[in-house]
Amino acid sequence: MLSSIVSALIATTLLLASSGAEAVHALAWGDKPKYPAGFLHFDYVNPDAPRNGSINLDGFGSFDSLNPLTLKGIAPTWISLLMFETLAETSDDEPFSMYGLLADDMRFAADGLSITFRLNPAARFSNGDRVTAQDVKYSFDTLMGKSAHPRFRQYFADVARAVVLDSRTVRFEFRRRNHELHMIIGAQMPVFSRKWAGQRAFDTVVREAPLASGPYLVERVDWGKTITFRRNPDYWGEQLPVRRGMFNFEQITFKYFKDDTARLEGFKAGEFDWISENSAKNWARGHVGRKYNSGEIIKQLFKHSNAAGMQGFVLNTRRPMFADVRVREAMALAFDFEWMNRQIFYDQYLRSPSFFTNSEMQADGYPDEHEYALLRSLRAKLGAAVLEEEAPMPPSTVAPDSLRGNLRRAIRLLAAAGWTVAAEGRLRNQAGLRIRRPDAASLWLRPLSEAAFPTA
Numbered sequence: 001m002l003s004s005i006v007s008a009l010i011a012t013t014l015l016l017a018s019s020g021a022e023a024v025h026a027l028a029w030g031d032k033p034k035y036p037a038g039f040l041h042f043d044y045v046n047p048d049a050p051r052n053g054s055i056n057l058d059g060f061g062s063f064d065s066l067n068p069l070t071l072k073g074i075a076p077t078w079i080s081l082l083m084f085e086t087l088a089e090t091s092d093d094e095p096f097s098m099y100g101l102l103a104d105d106m107r108f109a110a111d112g113l114s115i116t117f118r119l120n121p122a123a124r125f126s127n128g129d130r131v132t133a134q135d136v137k138y139s140f141d142t143l144m145g146k147s148a149h150p151r152f153r154q155y156f157a158d159v160a161r162a163v164v165l166d167s168r169t170v171r172f173e174f175r176r177r178n179h180e181l182h183m184i185i186g187a188q189m190p191v192f193s194r195k196w197a198g199q200r201a202f203d204t205v206v207r208e209a210p211l212a213s214g215p216y217l218v219e220r221v222d223w224g225k226t227i228t229f230r231r232n233p234d235y236w237g238e239q240l241p242v243r244r245g246m247f248n249f250e251q252i253t254f255k256y257f258k259d260d261t262a263r264l265e266g267f268k269a270g271e272f273d274w275i276s277e278n279s280a281k282n283w284a285r286g287h288v289g290r291k292y293n294s295g296e297i298i299k300q301l302f303k304h305s306n307a308a309g310m311q312g313f314v315l316n317t318r319r320p321m322f323a324d325v326r327v328r329e330a331m332a333l334a335f336d337f338e339w340m341n342r343q344i345f346y347d348q349y350l351r352s353p354s355f356f357t358n359s360e361m362q363a364d365g366y367p368d369e370h371e372y373a374l375l376r377s378l379r380a381k382l383g384a385a386v387l388e389e390e391a392p393m394p395p396s397t398v399a400p401d402s403l404r405g406n407l408r409r410a411i412r413l414l415a416a417a418g419w420t421v422a423a424e425g426r427l428r429n430q431a432g433l434r435i436r437r438p439d440a441a442s443l444w445l446r447p448l449s450e451a452a453f454p455t456a
Helices: 002-019 080-083 134-141 150-155 179-188 260-268 282-287 290-294 325-334 336-342 369-376 403-416 440-446
Strands: 027-028 054-060 087-090 096-099 104-106 116-117 159-166 169-174 214-222 226-231 252-257
Touching: 002 336, 027 179, 054 260, 080 214, 080 226, 087 179, 096 179, 116 134, 116 179, 134 169, 169 179, 214 403, 252 260, 252 403, 260 282, 325 403
Parallel strands: 054 252
Antiparallel strands: 027 096, 087 096, 104 116, 116 169, 159 169, 214 226, 226 252
């Protein structure tokens, strides 16, 4: 008996030593978490917000399933957010940090090849069962199986396995080091009860309400038309720092519309209470009328501080014609964003200067000392301009710049890269390659050359 105890103690000591890290309340990618241990709530929520009432929102298309984790059927809007929880929760005012949700704490191994979560003993599924490490492993194994949506097998491909250490502790082991994988598995893997599917294949569980640990339950369903969620009166996590001040509506109803026109007119008729508009045309021309003029419907722009990402054209640099950076810069100069924004997008769009627009990771101005130290080692690959010049901004046609001036610069860059306008009016380089497909750039450049300037 003594020998068994000693062996168990040695095994436990080895386990903790192998983790190479202390248990922490939060992890941040590349930085320290903003919120310290014992914090009460996120800064962007009101912890004293009233909790009651109902809200009607819009859904688009249809739905015929309550299982958002398989390919079979279409699940309702927001069901994952309202019903499924993860081991950790991200904060909206940091680039990428996670704080314990189902997990009390976490240990990220020094070698980067595993992360261990210890579950909050208060965590409960909606049927009152305790959330256990076995449930977490079951969720992972199910999502990696063929009955779940294949996106999970792709997304978590570098997670070798989930190991149950005890009823409250689970470790995820990785096939290789990855800067983000420990945070992806912690903050993005939904956890659900083994009893939801029971002995059935997971993709046959279609119309049974999820057995998970989130703040809402399914109250009423009219398939394809409406679904109503009601706040779980026994929700276990309402006082957690990552939940305080959130999910305050007692009832949330989604009403479904088959097309954008019907949805817009439904909103004007009062079928639902709030809409987020991402169409510049609808914003400028659709959201107008008597109720807007009277103030019965309030139309308002909200400036946010979230990373905005970007949209753009991606050129295949493996193709010879796009391999030269001067050619790519010339194409950017021929793109008149201001004209498109004015004529097509009702002046509603802002230019994205970065992959990380509107975030602290966006390059701005000259490199500071820390950025300079990092970039100096990459001078040979990036060029001296990255160290010596301000962060590049997209070309503009706002005065004193103009499209004509930009096109002159574009022609000079193309000439320096070996592209000239041949007799037949097409761009050719010394190897005889030519850009064949005409587009708007050919019309813009025509006044600046003796012949037309077709471009891809």
